[in-house]
Amino acid sequence: MDPKMTEVTQMFARFKAAYARNDLDACVTLLSQLKVHLTKFPSLPPSFQQTPNAVEELKLARDIYEHAVVLSVKLEDQDAFERDFCQLKPYYMDTCGIIPPSAEEYPILGLNLLRLLVQNRIAEFHTELELLPVKALEHPCIKHAVELEQSFMEGAYNRVLSARQAVPHETYVYFMDLLAKTVRDEIAGCSEKGYDSLSVSDAKQMLMFSSDQDLHEYITEEHPEWEITNGAVFFQKAKESQPCKEIPSLQLINQTLSYARELERIV
Amino acid sequence: MPEDVQMNDSEPQPAAPAPAAAAPALSTLHHLKEIATVIEAGSLSKEVRRISRAFRLTVALRRRLAARDVSAFLAFALPASSEAYGRLTALVPKEDDTEMDVDAASPATQISIKHGLPEIEIFCYLLVLIFLIDQKKYDEAKACANVSIARLKNLNRRTVDVLASRLYFYYSYVYELTNSLAEIRGNLLALHRMATLHHDELGQETLLNLLLRNYLHYNLYDQAEKLRSKAPRFEAHSNQQFCRYLFYLGKIRTIQLEYTDAKESLLQAARKAPTTARGFRIQCNKWAIIVRLLLGEIPERTVFMQKGMKKALTPYFELTNAVRVGDLELFRAVADKFASTFSADRTRNLIVRLRHNVIRTGLRNISISYSRISLADIAKKLRLDSENPIADAESIVAKAIRDGAIDATIDHANGWMVSKETGDVYSTNEPQIAFNSRIAFCLNMHNEAVKAMRFPPNSHKEKESAEKRRERLQQEEELAKHMAEEDDDDF
Numbered sequence: 215m216d217p218k219m220t221e222v223t224q225m226f227a228r229f230k231a232a233y234a235r236n237d238l239d240a241c242v243t244l245l246s247q248l249k250v251h252l253t254k255f256p257s258l259p260p261s262f263q264q265t266p267n268a269v270e271e272l273k274l275a276r277d278i279y280e281h282a283v284v285l286s287v288k289l290e291d292q293d294a295f296e297r298d299f300c301q302l303k304p305y306y307m308d309t310c311g312i313i314p315p316s317a318e319e320y321p322i323l324g325l326n327l328l329r330l331l332v333q334n335r336i337a338e339f340h341t342e343l344e345l346l347p348v349k350a351l352e353h354p355c356i357k358h359a360v361e362l363e364q365s366f367m368e369g370a371y372n373r374v375l376s377a378r379q380a381v382p383h384e385t386y387v388y389f390m391d392l393l394a395k396t397v398r399d400e401i402a403g404c405s406e407k408g409y410d411s412l413s414v415s416d417a418k419q420m421l422m423f424s425s426d427q428d429l430h431e432y433i434t435e436e437h438p439e440w441e442i443t444n445g446a447v448f449f450q451k452a453k454e455s456q457p458c459k460e461i462p463s464l465q466l467i468n469q470t471l472s473y474a475r476e477l478e479r480i481v
Numbered sequence: 482m483p484e485d486v487q488m489n490d491s492e493p494q495p496a497a498p499a500p501a502a503a504a505p506a507l508s509t510l511h512h513l514k515e516i517a518t519v520i521e522a523g524s525l526s527k528e529v530r531r532i533s534r535a536f537r538l539t540v541a542l543r544r545r546l547a548a549r550d551v552s553a554f555l556a557f558a559l560p561a562s563s564e565a566y567g568r569l570t571a572l573v574p575k576e577d578d579t580e581m582d583v584d585a586a587s588p589a590t591q592i593s594i595k596h597g598l599p600e601i602e603i604f605c606y607l608l609v610l611i612f613l614i615d616q617k618k619y620d621e622a623k624a625c626a627n628v629s630i631a632r633l634k635n636l637n638r639r640t641v642d643v644l645a646s647r648l649y650f651y652y653s654y655v656y657e658l659t660n661s662l663a664e665i666r667g668n669l670l671a672l673h674r675m676a677t678l679h680h681d682e683l684g685q686e687t688l689l690n691l692l693l694r695n696y697l698h699y700n701l702y703d704q705a706e707k708l709r710s711k712a713p714r715f716e717a718h719s720n721q722q723f724c725r726y727l728f729y730l731g732k733i734r735t736i737q738l739e740y741t742d743a744k745e746s747l748l749q750a751a752r753k754a755p756t757t758a759r760g761f762r763i764q765c766n767k768w769a770i771i772v773r774l775l776l777g778e779i780p781e782r783t784v785f786m787q788k789g790m791k792k793a794l795t796p797y798f799e800l801t802n803a804v805r806v807g808d809l810e811l812f813r814a815v816a817d818k819f820a821s822t823f824s825a826d827r828t829r830n831l832i833v834r835l836r837h838n839v840i841r842t843g844l845r846n847i848s849i850s851y852s853r854i855s856l857a858d859i860a861k862k863l864r865l866d867s868e869n870p871i872a873d874a875e876s877i878v879a880k881a882i883r884d885g886a887i888d889a890t891i892d893h894a895n896g897w898m899v900s901k902e903t904g905d906v907y908s909t910n911e912p913q914i915a916f917n918s919r920i921a922f923c924l925n926m927h928n929e930a931v932k933a934m935r936f937p938p939n940s941h942k943e944k945e946s947a948e949k950r951r952e953r954l955q956q957e958e959e960l961a962k963h964m965a966e967e968d969d970d971d972f
Contacts, residue, residue: 369880
C-alpha cells in the first residue's frame with residue numbers, strides 16, 4: 215500500500231479509538247487532519263480519476279465521512295452534519311459501480327431525512343426521498359423516517375411520540391428529542407384552536423409534561439395569553455367573530471382600479 | 482401555420498411538379514432533392530423560416546425513407562471527397578439496388594445544388610440519424626450523433642440553428658433509448674454554454690429542455706431546479722419546446738410541494754400541446770390530476786373522459802374516487818392494485834402523500850354531516866388502524882381544525898367533536914374573492930390572446946390606387962378645415 219494510504223489508515227485508527235473513549239476534542243482535531251490528507255488523493259470526488267488504489271481510497275474516504283457524520287450527531291452540531299453529509303452524498307450516489315455498498319448507508323440516509331424533517335425543510339425531504347430507489351423504502355431506517363413524516367403531516371402526534379421509543383438506530387435519539395420539542399409546539403398550537411378549555415391534567419398529558427410546575431412554566435413562557443383558572447386551562451377565545459367586519463377597502467380599491475384599467479385597454 | 486400561408490407564393494422549387502402531372506409517384510429521392518434546394522435557397526437568402534419548412538417536409542417523408550434513398554441522396558448532396566460523405570455512407574447499411582424508381586420527369590427537372598454548404602451537410606447528418614433511429618440501429622445512431630455534434634461545435638451560423646436544435650434533440654433521444662443519458666450530460670451543458678454565447682435562442686431552449694429531461698430521468702430534482710433557476714429565460718420561440726418546459730417545471734414544483742404553481746404549469750402545458758401529441762397530453766393530465774388531488778380539489782369526470790385518454794387515466798380515476806369518498810381502505814386497495822402503473826409513471830411517492838388528503842376529505846364529510854360525534858366513532862369511520870385510534874383521531878381533528886379544513890371544537894372531557902354551524906357564505910368576502918380570481922384570469926387570457934395575434938406582414942397596407950389616395954387626402958383636408966372653422970366659431 216502506498217505510504218499516504220498507510221498514514222491515513224493509522225490516523226483513522228487513532229480517530230476510532232478516541233471516539234470509542236468519547237474524547238470528542240481529540241476526535242475533532244484528528245478529523246480535520248484526516249480531511250486535509252484526503253484532499254491529496256486524486257481518485258476521490260469530484261475528480262474520480264482512475265488510480266490503481268481507487269477502490270481502497272474510496273472505501274476509506276467513505277468510512278471517514280460516515281464517522282464524521284456520526285460524530286457531528288454526538289456533538290449536536292447540525293451544520294457540521296449538513297456539511298459532512300453533503301461530502302458523503304457523492305459516495306453513495308456516484309460510486310455505485312465501483313465499490314460495494316456500505317452497511318451504514320441506509321441508516322445515515324434515514325438520519326438525514328430525519329434531520330430535514332426536524333428542521334421543517336419538507337420540500338427538501340421529499341426531493342431526497344425521490345432519489346432513493348424503491349427497495350430503499352423497505353429498509354427500517356428509511357421507513358421510520360417516512361412514516362414519521364406522514365404522521366406529522368396528518369397530525370397524529372402521539373404516533374410521532376411513540377415512535378421515539380422504537381428508534382432503529384442509536385444515533386437517532388438526538389433528532390427524536392428535537393422532534394419531540396417541535397411536536398409539543400405543534401400540539402399546543404392545535405389545542406389552542408381545537409379546544410375551548412382543557413383540564414390541567416389533560417393538558418399536562420397532551421403536552422407531555424411530567425409535573426404541573428413544568429406546565430405552568432411552559433405556558434407562561436410560550437403562551438402567555440392562555441389563562442389557568444380553577445384547574446383548567448382556558449385558551450384564547452376572546453376574539454369572538456367581529457359583528458361589524460371591516461371592509462378591506464385598500465384591497466377593493468386596488469382591484470376595482472385594475473378592472474377599470476384593463477377594461478379601458480379593450481379596444 | 483402562418484408561415485405556410487406566407488411561403489407558398491415564394492416557392493423556390495424549380496419546376497414544382499403538379500401531383501397529377503408527369504410522374505405519378507414521385508420518388509422519395511426526388512422529394513429529398515427538392516428539400517435540399519429549399520435549404521440551399523434558405524441559407525443563401527438567410528431566411529431561417531425556409532429551413533424550418535424544409536425540415537417539416539422531411540418529417541413527412543420519414544416513413545418512406547429507405548437505405549438506397551438515403552445513400553443516393555448522400556451521393557447527390559455531398560461531394561464525394563468530403564469527410565462527411567465518407568463517414569455517413571459507412572453508417573448507412575448497404576442494400577441491393579432493386580427497383581430503382583425512375584424519375585420519369587427527371588430530364589425536365591434536373592435539380593442540382595451547390596456543394597459545400599454547411600447546412601446541407603448538417604441536414605445530411607440529421608437525415609442519416611433519423612433513418613438509423615427509425616431502423617433501430619442504435620449503436621450506429623450513437624456514432625453518427627457523436628460525429629455530428631463534433632462537427633456542429635465548429636459552426637456558428639444562424640441558419641444552421643434550426644437544424645442544429647433538431648440534431649441535439651435526436652442526439653439526446655438516441656442516448657435515452659440506449660439508457661446511457663448520464664454520459665452526455667457534460668456535453669449538453671457545454672453545448673448550452675455555446676448556444677448562449679452565440680445568442681442562439683432556439684438552441685438554448687432546446688438544450689435547456691434536454692438537460693431538464695436528463696436530470697428528471699434520474700430523479701435529480703434538486704439539480705434540475707438549480708439549473709432552471711439560473712438559466713436565462715426569454716420569450717419562447719417554439720410552442721413545442723415551451724410546452725415541454727412547462728411540463729418539466731410543473732413536475733419540479735410538484736415534488737417541491739408548491740402545488741399551486743405546479744397546477745398552473747401542468748394545465749397550461751396540457752392546453753398548449755398540439756392535439757396530435759397524445760402521449761404528452763396524457764402524462765400532463767396524469768400529473769395535473771394528482772396535483773389537484775393534493776391541493777384538495779376533485780377533478781371533474783370530464784377530465785378522465787377525454788378522447789383517447791380514457792384507458793390510460795383509469796387508475797387515476799379510481800384513485801380520485803377513493804379520495805373523494807374519503808375512505809382509507811379503498812385508497813389503500815387502489816394504490817396496491819395499480820402499484821406497477823404508478824411506479825412506471827414515477828408518481829408513487831406522490832400517491833403516498835395523498836393519504837393525508839383522504840383523511841382530510843373523510844373528516845370534512847363527517848363534520849358536515851354530524852353536529853356532534855364521538856371521537857371513537859370518527860376513528861371507526863375513518864378506519865384509522867393504529868394502536869390508539871382515539872388519541873390519533875383527536876390529534877388529527879385538532880390539526881385539521883387549526884389548518885382551517887373543518888370548523889369545529891373538541892370536547893376532551895366527553896370525547897366528542899362538535900361542529901360549528903356553517904354560516905352564510907354570501908355574507909363573507911368569499912364570493913368577492915372568487916369573482917376576483919375569475920375576472921383576473923379572463924383579463925389575463927384576453928391580454929395574452931392580443932399579444933399572441935400575428936398579422937401577416939403587409940396585410941394592412943392595401944395597395945392604394947392613385948385616385949383612392951387623392952380621395953383620402955381630400956377628405957383629410959376637409960376635416961382639418963372643418964375643425965379649424967369650429968375653433969374659429971367658438972371664438
